[in-house]
Amino acid sequence: MSARQRILCLDDAPYVLDGLRRHLHVDYNVVTTTQPHEALDLLAADKGDPIAVIITDIRMPQMTGVDVLKRARRISPDTTRVLLTGVADMRSAIAAINQGHVFRFMLKPCPPEDLKATIAAAATQSRLVRAERELLEATLKGCVDALVETLAMAQPALFSRASRLRRLVQRVCQQLGVVDSWQIEMAAQMGEIGAITLPPSAIAVLEGGTPNSPAEADMLASLPKLADDVLARIPCLDAVREIVRHQLPTDRNPMVPLRPHAPSGAWLLQAVREYDALVWRGMPRDVAIAALSSRKIHSRDLLIALAVVGWPRLSNDTVREVDLDELALGDELAGDVYSAKGMLLVTRGQVITDRLLIRLRNYEVTGDREGPVFVVDA
Structure with missing residues (x-):
């Protein structure tokens, strides 16, 4: 990561961008653009050197500054959002702040001292938010890892699958460049926790076989709900729960797509689980990929990533x-x-x-x- 925080400035007037760069370049790595879509692309890229603050004018020909910041919030939630506005746009600026999309707004023309003070506060806010999120992620991951590993001592056959799925998800996410992959990895682990309620015969089925009875099939179908009940007691895991809730049993024939509006992480984990079930029961990896491809459910990029990572052994x-x-x-x-x-x-x-x-x-x-x-x- 760069020693200086990155600041992204968006305005359709190049002279405004020149002024922002002139006042901020000593303390920050300043990136400028006149194009809203280019600004959003910059936010989505370079995750190793993230943008700490985005400053945008409220009035632009292609997209309003408020709309840009709404999208920026989804793309890069750790980036602090600052709005440049004139007196005539005050009502829109206040509405944007009240909706929680903007950290602060500045009236144009903005004195250099006020600009520097605002950006310093915004950059500090970004640093604090990022540090808090990273601490929370590390704490949650550490707690879940310890829980799953402890359960693996008592139920090795069951929780080795959770460990295997997590490692496969991790490799696929690395191959695809997935952001916040820890949520999918955690879903891979914790999605199996409901299986502690299964009798030994059903655990064997979970490893990739076929249910011996409708009762066993019902048990397997209930596992995402059981896992969600456990996850509901742990704070800050809404995204993980959403991934788990959409999972389907891997023994269905034919397999069906996930429910509408399933998050991308749910699709990735479902594909990993289906692939793992096929290979674990003895199917060669290339044949397993071909079988998944024939189902016409999962994306080509996801199947290519699975083929490249080549796990299980x-x-x-x-x-x-x-x-x-x-x-x-x-x-x-x-x-x-x-x-x-x-x-x-x-x-x-x-x-x-x-x-x-x-x-x-x-x-x-x-x-x-x-x-x-x-x-x-x-």
């Missing part, structure tokens, strides 16, 4: 046997690990964390673990 990927002392954090298990009494400890596809490693070592020390440990050879 194929059964003929190179694996190696390791002693428990050689097992390292980040190793991916190529086979299930059992206790001496036949209890499943960790499932294939799991990535070794410090807590999983401690669990396995504790079983080893007590003599209650036997059999080889296989990992995917990187």
Whole structure:
């Protein structure tokens, strides 16, 4: 990220932009444009060096400044919005502030001292909002990770799927350049939490099989609602809940599209879940992609991303046997690990964390673990 915060100035009068740049360039990295759509494109791009403040005139030929800031709010909510207005447009400016779309407005002509003070306050506001959001995301992700990993100790077969789906979602989002992918990753994890209510036979079905009875099919169909009930108790997860609520069982034949107005994250997670179910039951990855393509439900870009990331692993990927002392954090298990009494400890596809490693070592020390440990050879 640039040492200086970026300020985006939009006005259809080049001389106004020249004045803004002249007064602000010492303290900020100033970007200017006379085109509203170009300004919105700039907001949507360069997420590694985000725009802290957007300043726009209220009157422009293509789009009003209020409309620009409304769209800017959706595209880049952390960007603070400032409106330039004349006395004749005062009513529109006040309405924009009351609607919550504008941090502050400035009357034209604006004295340089007032301009600098306003932009300094707006830039500080952007920094605080961004820091608060990042802290909230890190806190929520940490809590969810700890919860899911703890549940995986008790239900390894069930929650290894949640971990697998999350990693696949993460890779697909990276491939597609998805913003706020943490919400989809969290939905991939927490969307499975309702499965703790399932009997063992239904858990096996969840891994990609076919329900043995209408009762099991109803159980699987109810999982998004059960997960949503859990998520409703955690604040600030409305976007995650919306993704989870739209998920459909992966055993339906034929598969149907998601409900109208489903968010893009819900489409991505649904495709990942369908792909994972096909490959997990033994279908080659290229055949699974072809099967998804034949359904004519998911976008071409999404299917290409799934094909590129190439997860889960194929059964003929190179694996190696390791002693428990050689097992390292980040190793991916190529086979299930059992206790001496036949209890499943960790499932294939799991990535070794410090807590999983401690669990396995504790079983080893007590003599209650036997059999080889296989990992995917990187």
